Amino acid sequence: IRDFQLSASILSADFACLGAEVEAVLASGADRIHFDVMDNHYVPNLTVGPMVCSALRDHLEKHGVEAPIDVHLMVEPVDALIEQFLDAGAASITFHPEASRHVDRSLRLIRDGGAEAGLALNPATRIDCLEHVLDVVDRVLVMSVNPGFGGQSFIPATLGKLRQLRSWLDDHHAQRVQIEVDGGVKPANIRDIADAGAELFVAGSALFGARAAADPHDYDSVVARF
Ligand code: DX5
Ligand code: ZN
Numbered sequence: 312i313r314d315f316q317l318s319a320s321i322l323s324a325d326f327a328c329l330g331a332e333v334e335a336v337l338a339s340g341a342d343r344i345h346f347d348v349m350d351n352h353y354v355p356n357l358t359v360g361p362m363v364c365s366a367l368r369d370h371l372e373k374h375g376v377e378a379p380i381d382v383h384l385m386v387e388p389v390d391a392l393i394e395q396f397l398d399a400g401a402a403s404i405t406f407h408p409e410a411s412r413h414v415d416r417s418l419r420l421i422r423d424g425g426a427e428a429g430l431a432l433n434p435a436t437r438i439d440c441l442e443h444v445l446d447v448v449d450r451v452l453v454m455s456v457n458p459g460f461g462g463q464s465f466i467p468a469t470l471g472k473l474r475q476l477r478s479w480l481d482d483h484h485a486q487r488v489q490i491e492v493d494g495g496v497k498p499a500n501i502r503d504i505a506d507a508g509a510e511l512f513v514a515g516s517a518l519f520g521a522r523a524a525a526d527p528h529d530y531d532s533v534v535a536r537f
Contacts, residue, residue, distance in 0.1 A: 313510055317537055318343040318381060318491070320515030321367075322358065322461040329363070330370040331528060333378075336518060337371075339530035343379050345493070345513045346401070347461075350386035353410050354459035361395040368400035379403065383431065383493065383513075385458045386410065389417050397424035405429030405452045405491075408440050418447040429491070433458065434466050438479050445485050451476060453509070456494030462516040465495030470507045477508030498536040512537070 319341040324332040333344055346364055351357040368380060379402030386392055387410035396404055404421045408430055411417040421428035429450035430441060434457060441448060453473055456463035473490065480488050491511035492504055501512060514537065521533045 313505075315505060316342040316511045317534065318345040318511055318513045319518050320345040320347055320461065320493070320513050322347045323515040323519035325519070326359075329367060330374075332519065333367060333371065334374060334376055335528040336530045336534070337376055337378050339534040341378075341518070341530075341534055343381055343402075343511075345515075346380050346382045347515075348382060348384050348386055348392070348396075349459065353387035353407065354385040356459045361392070361399040364396060364401060365399035381405065381429075383452065384410070385431075388412065390420060393417060393420050394424070397421070397426055401426050403427035403429055403450065405431050405450065407431045407433065407458070408436065409433070414440075415444050415447065418444055422447055422449075431458070431493070432472075434469065434472075438472070438476050441479075442483075445483055445488070448485075448488055450489040450491055450511070451480075452491040452493055452513075454494055455492050455496070455504075458494075462520070463495055465497070465500055465504075470503060473504065473507035473509055501537055 319336045349356040349358045381403045382396045382401040384406040389406045389411045404426050408414045418428045427449040429452050431452040433454050455465045455469040490509045492509040493513040496512050496514045497517045
């Protein structure tokens with residue numbers, strides 16, 4: 312039996328009350344927090360950094376909530392921020408191979424800091440960029456949209472890529488590597504995405520955008536749809 316997990320992307324949360332939003336979505340059943348970091352350089356958008364990550368970490372701790380924060384770095388270069396996010400309490404850090412001059416070094420930096428290391432593949436990025444670093448990769452994040460914005464549509468070709476990645480990992484005896492999918496994940500397509508081989512699903516707008524007007528912090532029914 313495969314273990315499926317739902318990761319809530321903070322990108323579509325209300326940043327004016329991020330702590331409460333994250334607490335609510337976890338209480339409703341989300342398994343992890345997906346922390347999107349954008350630098351207006353690698354992607355044309357700007358979000359938040361390590362200070363907000365550690366504030367969120369402290370907030371959850373203070374309220375007795377335990378959930379891993381997965382940092383998705385859409386920044387270039389990555390190494391200095393990797394160190395800062397390790398200090399900020401990230402459980403995992405994922406970056407895009409195009410954004411690091413020394414991919415193997417960056418992956419080891421994450422592992423040596425005690426976090427799980429992930430590589431994010433853009434829609435046009437080839438799977439075989441994983442080949443020589445597989446030993447130091449815990450997770451592959453397959454982008455099903457081009458990075459930079461929430462609320463985009465799932466790119467259908469991703470399903471074929473996921474199937475290809477699943478069998479590529481099998482061929483390389485790397486079944487331990489987790490497959491994450493990010494972008495345009497909705498209750499309506501999650502079944503097909505799971506069938507194609509993903510285990511960890513990121514959802515932003517479909518979670519936070521679907522909040523009930525009556526009770527903006529009630530995510531029970533929203534999470535239940537996944
Ligand atoms: C996009 C981000 C995603 C984004 C997903 O660059 O990496 O994590 O928040 O948002 P939705 O689920 O709305 O596509
Ligand atoms: Zn993301």
